Amino acid sequence: MVRGNASEILALAGLGGAARGVDAGDSVDAAEEAARVLASRTGGVVAVSGPVDFITDGPRAARVANGHPMMAQITVMGCSLNGVIAAFCADQPPFDATVAALAAYGVAGEVAGETAQGPGSFQVAFLDALYHLTPEALDTAARIEAMA
Ligand SMILES: Nc1ncnc2c1ncn2[C@@H]1O[C@H](COP(=O)(O)OP(=O)(O)O)[C@@H](O)[C@H]1O
Numbered sequence: 001m002v003r004g005n006a007s008e009i010l011a012l013a014g015l016g017g018a019a020r021g022v023d024a025g026d027s028v029d030a031a032e033e034a035a036r037v038l039a040s041r042t043g044g045v046v047a048v049s050g051p052v053d054f055i056t057d058g059p060r061a062a063r064v065a066n067g068h069p070m071m072a073q074i075t076v077m078g079c080s081l082n083g084v085i086a087a088f089c090a091d092q093p094p095f096d097a098t099v100a101a102l103a104a105y106g107v108a109g110e111v112a113g114e115t116a117q118g119p120g121s122f123q124v125a126f127l128d129a130l131y132h133l134t135p136e137a138l139d140t141a142a143r144i145e146a147m148a
Pocket residue numbers: 004005006022023024049050051052053066067068069070071072076077078079081102105106109
């Protein structure tokens with residue numbers, strides 16, 4: 001399973017990419033083909049994170065529209081996300097698990113964004129929201145679109 005922002009996925013596929021340090025300088029849309037190429041090459045699941053996440057295993061693809069703009073303002077949100085995806089993949093098929101992990105992470109971001117005053121309080125509120133997230137709340141708030 002590979003997860004990166006758009007510029008990281010483009011670079012990994014050998015298709016360039018305009019990364020700004022650890023941040024993306026490319027849109028998720030621009031990295032969709034790179035993600036499909038990487039998934040086919042590796043036989044694994046590839047996720048491009050960003051304002052709307054894109055996930056593919058080659059034949060299947062989905063978009064997850066959950067999240068909050070403040071998530072892009074905090075370092076290590078992507079690294080932490082990788083750990084959450086790994087936990088979801090531990091006992092679920094990897095494509096479904098990755099989609100669910102991205103939705104859960106994004107919903108926690110939305111909950112945190114309701115009370116955060118800025119990046120500092122957002123970090124604390126995000127960890128609390130992830131800790132308190134229930135399957136019912138995830139079902140209600142998840143914005144997942146299956147694609148061809
Ligand atoms: N503008 C945004 N709006 C909503 N969610 C976002 C936005 N930018 C990033 N996210 C979310 O933040 C998390 C980390 O993704 P990202 O910022 O792409 O990682 P990285 O830190 O590797 O660049 C993902 O769950 C993603 O959906």
